[in-house]
Amino acid sequence: MTSPVLNIKRIPIEKIQSNTYNPNNVAPPEMKLLYRSIKEDGYTMPVVVCPIPDTDRYEIVDGFHRYTVMLTHKDIYKREEGLLPCSILIKKPEERMASTVRHNRARGSHEIESMTNLVSKWLKSGMSKAWIMKNVGMDADELLRHIQLDGLKEQYQDLEFSKSWEVENDKITK
Numbered sequence: 001m002t003s004p005v006l007n008i009k010r011i012p013i014e015k016i017q018s019n020t021y022n023p024n025n026v027a028p029p030e031m032k033l034l035y036r037s038i039k040e041d042g043y044t045m046p047v048v049v050c051p052i053p054d055t056d057r058y059e060i061v062d063g064f065h066r067y068t069v070m071l072t073h074k075d076i077y078k079r080e081e082g083l084l085p086c087s088i089l090i091k092k093p094e095e096r097m098a099s100t101v102r103h104n105r106a107r108g109s110h111e112i113e114s115m116t117n118l119v120s121k122w123l124k125s126g127m128s129k130a131w132i133m134k135n136v137g138m139d140a141d142e143l144l145r146h147i148q149l150d151g152l153k154e155q156y157q158d159l160e161f162s163k164s165w166e167v168e169n170d171k172i173t174k
Helices: 028-041 064-072 074-079 093-107 112-124 129-136 140-150 152-156
Strands: 009-012 047-051 058-062 083-088 166-168 171-173
Touching: 028 064, 028 074, 047 064, 047 093, 058 064, 058 093, 064 074, 064 083, 093 112, 093 129, 112 129, 112 140, 129 140
Parallel strands: 047 083
Antiparallel strands: 009 083, 047 058, 166 171
């Protein structure tokens, strides 16, 4: 396998779209700093994208905020001629989501609610807990917390539990 970063393509920003699952968030002061960085230094890191099957469009895996800078700052758009430097990955949707998480986690933190939603999507799509832990660098305790945040009832509805005690007339019996 050749590293995708060795084959950077300049793609018209109009052909690129954000994903709906990115749990990463950048505060306004850091967005200003990112703009300044791109203005002063140029794009030093490509945006990572995956082609959307049967279209000539791409979905962002990593680099949403670098993409946003070009979308929201005409000076950057003009200087770059509307072409965003991109590294292209070929991944299935579940793998694409995991790639996004890996890129983000390697750099910083995630919004808990968004991460919980991703865990739920993976589990509903049939991905195993072991797959989730392996592919996004999550340990069993963190995975359990996300499952609990998403709702215990749904995740454990098909399991059978023994009765620990029974309540009769306001008295607990074993």
